Amino acid sequence: MPLNKSLAGWGLLVVLGLNLRPLLSSISPLLGEIRQATGLSFQSSALLTSLPVVCMGLVALVGVRVEARLGERRGIALGLMMILLACLARWVMGQASALLVTALLGGAGVALIQALVPAMIKREFHHRVPVAMGVYSASLMAGGGLAALLSPLVAAHFQQWQAGLGVWLLPALGALLLWAWLPLGAPRKLQAAPVFKGLRNRRAWLLALYFGLVNCGYMSLVAWLPAYYQQLGWGVLPSGSLLAFMTIFQVIAALLMPVLAQRGIDRRPLLSISLLAQTIGYLGLIIAPQAYPHVWVALCGFGLGACFALSLLLTLDHHRDPRQAGQLAAFVQAVGFLINAVSPWLTGWLREFTGSFFSAWGVLTVTAVAMLVVTRVFSPATYRTGSEVVAPGHA
Structure with a gap:
């Protein structure tokens, strides 16, 4: 049953995306309680966000081998099981340990x-890759926002912060059952996986560094935005709700911008708009954080949501073959997420070191x-002339 001909396929993209960020964003609103209970410092607490991102980078580096050994069905099932157990x-x-x-x-x-998901999108949604990438990215962002909003409420209901972190096993369980029930995803490939040829290619590295740097603000905001506003006198629930508010605009951008990108092949104008929105948002957090907090957070969210979807789309544009595009996307995400972890x-x-978050926003x-x-x-003329990423030595 092809994904692009079935509502189940679109629904599956949503369910998978929803499970990929609660592990990170459920920490931040409860960070004060966690630090008080465990004795973690600010710097040590950052590891709770950084370590998963390091894993994202390191595992993505071996993504080709994972696909060859496990296939999409077993690989994604294993991933959901690990999230559930965590x-x-x-x-x-x-x-703390x-x-x-x-x-x-x-x-x-x-x-x-x-x-594993980008190659699946490139293969199954080959006529609607930008829209599918938008749906996946928007769901990913929405999962992060829901966790930031609901985790403090769950923790307050059960009167323990552990419940606010652990409740996200339920969507992981639901996704695992749905994945087992639906006959979707490519099976394990018996033939040897083609070797990724981009390690000596400057364009592949540029894409990876670009992906990491245009998206690194998300990890910092997820980890520290509530703590920043709590430092300014806000309560736990209002500061956590800022992340949920930011997510609304991430979702809007992750859906809207790829749809607009479907109309052309040049991603640069939309990426420029997205980065400009980020810039204004960060400046607002420095200059007038209390005056218009929701405006600055909305701009940051819009810019980050659009950049995630568009930078992945830009990466997939560099190969026509879904498997090669998936390899490049895995490499780009590997390096990018390692940058994000920092x-x-x-x-x-x-x-x-400074006693405030102003230097970080700067x-x-x-x-x-x-x-x-x-x-x-990233002019389309540099990567749409053939199926290879770009001739070695060219940027």
């Missing part, structure tokens, strides 16, 4: 799914402006 362990254990171990376990599960850690370090502003300049390099 959330269950967080509910029943409250030690357990949180760090579950960050690794759940991060590896998220990474498995993220490494972002919340650096933000936490800057917070401890670094993100400079990064967005720099990537705005780099965007002009």
Whole structure:
């Protein structure tokens, strides 16, 4: 049953995406309670966000081998199972060491799914890749926002912060059952996987660095935005709701911008708009955080949601063959997520070193402006002349 001919396929993209960010975004609104209970410092607390992202990068590096050994069906099922077990362990254990171990376990599960989904989208939605990427990206963002909004409520209901983290085993269980029931996803391929040829290619590395830097603000905001506003006097629920509000605009951008991208082949104008929105949002958090907080958060969310979807779409544009496009996307995500992993850690370090988050938002502003300049390099003429990513040695 082809995905692009079935509502089940679109629904599956949504369900998979919803499970890929609660592991990260459920931490931030409850960080004060977690730190008080476990004794974690700001910098150590950042590892709860950084470690899953490191796993996303490292597992994506071996994404080709994972696909060859397991296939999409078993690989995605394994990823969902790891997320489920990580959330269950967080509910029943409250030690700092357990949180760090579950960050690794759940991060590896998220990474498995993220490494396999782009090739599936390229293959099954080949006539509507931008729209499918938008649906997947929007669902991913929505899962993060729901976790930021609902985790404090669940924790308050059960009167323990562990419940706010562990409750996300339920959507993982639902997704696992749906994945087992629906006959979707490519089986394990018996033939040897083709070797990825982009490691010595400057364009492949540029795409990877670009993906990492245009999206690194998301990890910092997920980790520290509620803590920033709690430092300014906000309560746990209002500060956590800011992440949910940001997610609304991430979802809008992740759906809208790829649909607009369907009309042409040049991704640069939409990427430039997205990076400009990020820049204004970060500046607002520095200059007038209390005056118009929802405006700045909305701009950051819109820019980040659009950049995630568009930068992945830009990567898939570089290959016509779905499997080769999937390999390139896995490499780009691997390097990109390793860069993203540094972002919340650096933000936490800057917070401890300077006593405020202003310096962190300043670094993100400079990064967005720099990537705005780099965007002009990605002319379609440099990658739409053949099936290879770009001739070696060319940018």
